[in-house]
Amino acid sequence: MKLLVLDSYEEMSRVAGEAVLATVKANPHAVLGLATGSTPIGLYEHLIEEKKKNGTDYTGVTCINLDEYAGLGEDHDQSYAYFMKKHLFLGLGIEKGQTYIENDLAENGEEECLRYDAVLEKYPRDIQILGIGSNGHIAFNEPGTPFDKTTHRVALTEGTIRDNSRFFRSVDEVPKYAYTMGPKSIMGSKKILILASGEGKAKAIQELVEGTEITPDFPAGILRNHPDCTVIVDKGAASLLQERCV
Ligand code: GLP
Numbered sequence: 001m002k003l004l005v006l007d008s009y010e011e012m013s014r015v016a017g018e019a020v021l022a023t024v025k026a027n028p029h030a031v032l033g034l035a036t037g038s039t040p041i042g043l044y045e046h047l048i049e050e051k052k053k054n055g056t057d058y059t060g061v062t063c064i065n066l067d068e069y070a071g072l073g074e075d076h077d078q079s080y081a082y083f084m085k086k087h088l089f090l091g092l093g094i095e096k097g098q099t100y101i102e103n104d105l106a107e108n109g110e111e112e113c114l115r116y117d118a119v120l121e122k123y124p125r126d127i128q129i130l131g132i133g134s135n136g137h138i139a140f141n142e143p144g145t146p147f148d149k150t151t152h153r154v155a156l157t158e159g160t161i162r163d164n165s166r167f168f169r170s171v172d173e174v175p176k177y178a179y180t181m182g183p184k185s186i187m188g189s190k191k192i193l194i195l196a197s198g199e200g201k202a203k204a205i206q207e208l209v210e211g212t213e214i215t216p217d218f219p220a221g222i223l224r225n226h227p228d229c230t231v232i233v234d235k236g237a238a239s240l241l242q243e244r245c246v
Contacts, residue, residue, distance in 0.1 A: 001223060002230040003209055005238040009197045012234045013042025016129070016193050019230070021050060023127045023191070028060040033128030033186075034088070035066050035139070036080045039195050040129055041087055048091035058092040062123050065101040066130070066139040067180035070153065073105055078167055102151065102179035109153045112179065116151040120185050128189035132196050135159055136204050136218040140180035143217050149182030183222050192229040194220065196237040205233055206240040 006012040020043065023030045034040070050056060065080060074081035081101050089099060100119050106112035130138050135157070137143065142157045155177055156164075165171040186192070196205050207218055209231060214221040223229045 001209070001226070003241075004230060004232045005241075006232065006234055009042055009234050012195060012197060012232050013040075013046050016040075016043045016195055016232050017046030017050070019191075019193055020047060020127060020129070021056065024056065024058065024061060027126065028057060029062070030060075030126045031062045031064060031123045033064050033066065033125040033189050034084065035129045035131050036083045037131040039131040039197055043129065043195065044088040044091070047088070051092055058094050059098075061094070061098060063089070063094060063099045064119065064123055064125060065099070066128075066186070067178055068102040068104045069175040070104050070109075070177035070179060071175055074101075078173075079104065104179060109179075113151040113153065116179070116181075117185070120151070120181065120188065125189035127191045127193065128186060130186070130192060130194040130220075130223075132194060132201060132204050132208065132220050133160060134163060134200055134204055136207060136220045138183070138186060138194070138220045138223070140178040141183050141186075141219040143219060145183060145216055145219055147183045147216055147222050150185045151179065152182055153177060153179050183216075183219060187222060187226055190228065192223060192226055194223060194229065194231050196231075196233045198234070198236040199239055201233070201237040202240040205231070205237045209241055 004015060006015055065084060068080045072079040076082060102116050103112055132138060135143055140154050161174045165174050168174050208220050211221055214224055
């Protein structure tokens with residue numbers, strides 16, 4: 001695992017954005033694995049700004065999202081489908097037909113997970129962007145998720161519901177369930193970038209970078225087994241690390 005510590009959120013976003021751009025420039029038909037949450041917003045802004053300047057063409061890319069709340073519907077302003085449109089797809093001119101995300105209104109959850117696994121198989125990801133939860137979750141894989149899980153439906157932990165309630169009017173409005181790629185699905189990407197910003201993530205980053213055991217109690221730990229994973233953090237998220245490589 002490679003570690004990059006940058007001075008600020010903006011620098012972190014720029015460096016991560018340039019890695020995504022390099023992937024798209026190397027292959028205009030690249031498959032991008034994308035994440036939601038507040039962390040990747042700066043990266044997405046960087047891509048949109050770059051497109052405005054240089055006209056980078058995204059019409060050939062395919063975008064595959066990590067996870068989605070269950071039951072909100074794609075037009076709900078807190079659904080991840082809505083988030084992606086607002087923060088990235090509109091700005092890059094990416095059409096709905098180029099994007100994949102779990103259907104949170106699917107009638108049969110098990111079938112929906114199988115459908116999504118088939119999508120992942122059809123479109124092997126060249127790069128996967130990840131954030132990290134303060135408890136070490138990646139996508140919605142909460143502590144205890146077996147590492148061999150593919151797409152599945154999960155009950156969110158109280159901690160995640162509390163963390164994510166800042167985006168809703170009240171904690172009661174946060175969905176209790178979600179769909180998510182599993183750890184095994186995430187590991188299937190050729191390259192992975194995991195981003196974290198701010199001191200609230202410092203403990204999780206310390207465990208990710210310096211932890212000694214790889215167990216499902218800390219889902220992000222599995223990334224240490226990936227052959228091409230880069231941890232990109234700002235100073236706040238790196239604040240508990242013993243050694244920092246820049
Ligand atoms: C959510 C998402 C994760 C994300 C995490 C951290 O739970 N499902 O994919 O990484 O939140 O979010 P943030 O970047 O806002 O801290």
